[in-house]
Amino acid sequence: MSKTATIRARVDPDLKNKAEHVFSKLGLTTTQAITLFYKQVELRNGLPFEVIIPNVTTHRTFDNTDAGRNLVVCKNADDMFGKLGI
Template identity: 30%
Template sequence: MTKTSSLSIRVETETKDKAEAVCKELGTNLSNAVNIFLASLVRCNGFPFELKIETSNEETMQAMQEARKISRERSAKRYKNADDLIKDLLD
């Protein structure tokens, strides 16, 4: 028999309740979900998903500022829908 240990963690009540509901839909429980996560963490030697902070690079930020500026100009061309825009771009 495998030796087990207890793990006590603090989580927001709403998060816990929603996680329990998801687990129930999947036919499991929160304890099994945490065990699956921990086993994946060990197997991957890190998180089993990508951790990142979405940031835009300087070029993207400049392009977004330029787009905002252009959209405020009265002379900026306007389109009723995406199809009209695409048609104009292809012409």
């Protein structure tokens, strides 16, 4: 298959750099990552991840954690599982 189509998009430079760093760690070029994304969209006939609008509870949780409120701090995984009762 001939690769002649071009995709152009403007993105935040910091986001671009961070994403390209991840692609590099995965051994992918940006072109390969975009092709992979497009292929998954084609195969799934939609986005390859869930896209949702956060509800009121989720927004409240984000606000609280961003402000450092209502956090449960754990020393390690065992401490976390203990606090969860698992």
